[in-house]
Amino acid sequence: MGLPEHVSSVAPGVWRIRVPLPGSPLRNLNSWVVTSDGQALVIDTGFNMPECLEAMKSGLAAIGANPSRTSFMLTHMHSDHTGLVGRLAAPGTDIFMGRLDAPFMDPGMNWWNPMVDYAVQNGFGRQQISDALASHPGIKFHPGAIGPMKLLEDGDSITVGDRELACVLTPGHTPGHICLYDRQARLLFSGDHVLGDITPHIESWAYRFNALKCFMSSLEKIRGLDVVQALPGHRGTIAELGPRIDQLVAHHAARADETVQVLAGGCMTAYEIASRMTWDVRAPSWEQFPITQKWFAVGETIAHLRWLEDSGRVRRQIEDGIARFCVGE
Numbered sequence: 001m002g003l004p005e006h007v008s009s010v011a012p013g014v015w016r017i018r019v020p021l022p023g024s025p026l027r028n029l030n031s032w033v034v035t036s037d038g039q040a041l042v043i044d045t046g047f048n049m050p051e052c053l054e055a056m057k058s059g060l061a062a063i064g065a066n067p068s069r070t071s072f073m074l075t076h077m078h079s080d081h082t083g084l085v086g087r088l089a090a091p092g093t094d095i096f097m098g099r100l101d102a103p104f105m106d107p108g109m110n111w112w113n114p115m116v117d118y119a120v121q122n123g124f125g126r127q128q129i130s131d132a133l134a135s136h137p138g139i140k141f142h143p144g145a146i147g148p149m150k151l152l153e154d155g156d157s158i159t160v161g162d163r164e165l166a167c168v169l170t171p172g173h174t175p176g177h178i179c180l181y182d183r184q185a186r187l188l189f190s191g192d193h194v195l196g197d198i199t200p201h202i203e204s205w206a207y208r209f210n211a212l213k214c215f216m217s218s219l220e221k222i223r224g225l226d227v228v229q230a231l232p233g234h235r236g237t238i239a240e241l242g243p244r245i246d247q248l249v250a251h252h253a254a255r256a257d258e259t260v261q262v263l264a265g266g267c268m269t270a271y272e273i274a275s276r277m278t279w280d281v282r283a284p285s286w287e288q289f290p291i292t293q294k295w296f297a298v299g300e301t302i303a304h305l306r307w308l309e310d311s312g313r314v315r316r317q318i319e320d321g322i323a324r325f326c327v328g329e
């Protein structure tokens, strides 16, 4: 059977559907499909947009997944992973998701307003914030209301035919991110926790979530797993998990050092710091960054500042509702 170009088999009973993400620097989402004994589990889905829907529908048809025996697992809340679940899941089939990320799927949940206040405090202008939110993929491509989900905890398992996938809670990229581990096949479906060719986006938009600290311990948590291949949410597969983890740890240590160096110029808001950091964005200057990229850059800078604060290398002072960061305790 010939497979369409965007579908491939990566291991017995494990398929990749490459879903385009128009307009996103991520380019594609990897939707992983595990099949066994006439059942299928789809891990992540793509944005709620026509190009993604077309790729998923044709991909699932090519694999021969029976819609009434196909369940879904969402590694985390982001809309490039969750956007299509409501359109793809047949009534009555299971939708699994980590308990901590699941509340963010409720379209009625007001989780943007606290972020707006936090963004103002960290140096964004009001107009910039409304522009950023208007073009934010989390709002534009949200799945909308979906039926009841089965909530996953660390250590739970999902059965697909005669395969068993263990849930590994890996907070960092989001508070409730979950990787799936197939011990028998020695595969790790790593979502956006570990990516091979790009660094996972780690952002903080609230004081209480030290995202980078969580991310670092979640990297250590999966380090010991016996894995021949990690299958991430974007770009290529990862043949050697341990060395990739080392690279990610080193990357964030270097970014933290760069943040401290920028602060040698005096106390600054997170926005000002981000504008002086180096970024892998195709734009000639910070001013010309697309607003969404500025939003992600400042979120990532705050995650590093929050981490540095905890280790005593940076302190925060809040005056007239604006937070400035300075070197030292």
Ligand SMILES: [Zn+2]
Pocket (backbone or CB within 6 Å): 076, 078, 173, 192
């Ligand atoms: Zn994500």
